[in-house]
Amino acid sequence: MFSQSRDEVRSHFLDVWQKMAAKVPLQPMELILADVISRHTEYHALLDQPEQALAAEFTPESGQTNPFLHMSLHVAICEQLQTDRPPGVVKAYNTIVEKRRFDAHVIEHKMMDCLAASLWQSQRDSTPPDEVAYMACLMQLA
Numbered sequence: 001m002f003s004q005s006r007d008e009v010r011s012h013f014l015d016v017w018q019k020m021a022a023k024v025p026l027q028p029m030e031l032i033l034a035d036v037i038s039r040h041t042e043y044h045a046l047l048d049q050p051e052q053a054l055a056a057e058f059t060p061e062s063g064q065t066n067p068f069l070h071m072s073l074h075v076a077i078c079e080q081l082q083t084d085r086p087p088g089v090v091k092a093y094n095t096i097v098e099k100r101r102f103d104a105h106v107i108e109h110k111m112m113d114c115l116a117a118s119l120w121q122s123q124r125d126s127t128p129p130d131e132v133a134y135m136a137c138l139m140q141l142a
Contacts, residue, residue: 010054010068013037017047036074039105043067073112086131092138099142110141 004012016033019026026034037047046053046067058066084090096107114137122129 007054009072013068014047014050014053032075032078036071040071073115074108077108077111086135088135095142111138114138
């Protein structure tokens with residue numbers, strides 16, 4: 001999902017939102033997006049305005065969270081947990097659950113902070129994401 005353009009990622013979410021409204025059967029990946037969308041009711045009004053959603057700029061200076069980045073990070077965490085990639089991410093997740101007793105959505109948000117930091121570092125340094133540093137961050141959560 002991260003190798004797609006900004007508009008492609010946004011279009012995927014918007015397409016799934018429209019399919020959800022029309023009660024159209026969803027493909028497996030779309031089911032993941034639908035679950036993430038369902039848990040983020042604060043973004044539903046934006047998804048109801050596809051042209052504005054595609055054109056919107058979400059900059060740190062504006063103080064707005066980018067809803068598509070936020071939901072994409074949720075999707076990435078879900079995919080990691082389904083595939084245990086990077087190796088050990090499921091164990092880290094389960095350790096956080098056992099020790100912290102946070103609800104799943106809160107745990108995902110905490111994991112997303114680690115993932116976002118890893119991706120930011122990777123982009124800044126023009127290197128692949130550092131899975132060791134990412135896993136160390138996750139283990140610090142526990």
